[in-house]
Amino acid sequence: MASLAMKITLERIALFQFTSTHSAQARELLGWSLERFSEESGVSAQAIARFEAGGDLLDVTRLALAFRLEAEGLVFFPGFAPGRGMNVRGSTPSPLERADYAMIE
Numbered sequence: 001m002a003s004l005a006m007k008i009t010l011e012r013i014a015l016f017q018f019t020s021t022h023s024a025q026a027r028e029l030l031g032w033s034l035e036r037f038s039e040e041s042g043v044s045a046q047a048i049a050r051f052e053a054g055g056d057l058l059d060v061t062r063l064a065l066a067f068r069l070e071a072e073g074l075v076f077f078p079g080f081a082p083g084r085g086m087n088v089r090g091s092t093p094s095p096l097e098r099a100d101y102a103m104i105e
């Protein structure tokens with residue numbers, strides 16, 4: 001099991017790499033509406049819309065979005081549109097294990 005410091009580092013990397021632009025581009029790539037992404041991720045459609053418009057989200061909420069999109073095989077790098085990766089599923093830590101999971105927006 002990874003140490004707490006390693007988990008925090010992995011979460012910070014995932015949060016840095018996943019942007020609001022990535023969210024909108026990934027939804028388009030998958031053909032998902034806000035409502036579908038909301039159902040798939042467990043995050044409210046209002047929070048997703050706010051994020052994609054440049055607003056802030058709690059870290060756990062951003063991780064939930066990134067985690068769900070990466071479960072579809074998408075990868076995120078700053079400055080590039082999302083793409084399909086090989087063997088990347090699960091590279092973002094599951095937000096289910098976080099103590100603040102109940103705070104997902």
